[in-house]
Amino acid sequence: MLKKLIDWDVDTFVYLNSLGSESYDSFWSAITTITTWIPLFIIFFIFISLNNTKRETFFKTLTVILLILFITTVTGLTKEFFQRLRPNNNEAINTFIRIVKNPGSYSFFSGHSSSSFSITTLIVLFLRKQVKWCWVFYLWPLLFAYSRIYVGVHYPLDILVGTLVGISSGILFYKIYGKLIAPYTKLNRHV
DSSP states (O other): HHHHHHHHHHHHHHHHTTTOHHHHHHHHHHTTTGGGGHHHHHHHHHHHTTTTTTHHHHHHHHHHHHHHHHHHHHHHHHHHHHHOOOOGGGGGTTTSOOOOOOSSOOOSOOOHHHHHHHHHHHHHHHTTTEEEEEEEGGGGHHHHHHHHHTTOOOHHHHHHHHHHHHHHHHHHHHHHHHIHHHHTTTTTTTT
């Protein structure tokens, strides 16, 4: 069963990766780079600031930062535990796949996927009542995660597991915020 799943994962990766072409490499290279998304992070912060008191903005921003630290740690530990080679480092397939980026770290699970989906989930949960269209923010993690297959550095299961871990972590930190932090932000609300 596990072998069939891994075979499916590799075959699906090879198929999706082969859909790319040189004319789109620059676009997907930009999409996969975190600095490209800095304006989006600023937009997130602006929306949080506009829809909350200073105190709530501070604690929601702190919650996002703690989530980033958490998801980065979990992703790093998981990669070291499983030590799955990235497609670009897998000698069985790296001679016939498209490799646009060539990192050396491990593959399982995708940090791009887990971090982007966790941050987006938390932001959407924070904003969903004030900004009805905030679900559109999920375009970022969808593009960001798919870019990892395009550039040749992650298998689909890396992306899917990273997505599930990310969404779960975003929900977890939202619940932590609601139980432990939100009551504190309501104190002295006039301040």
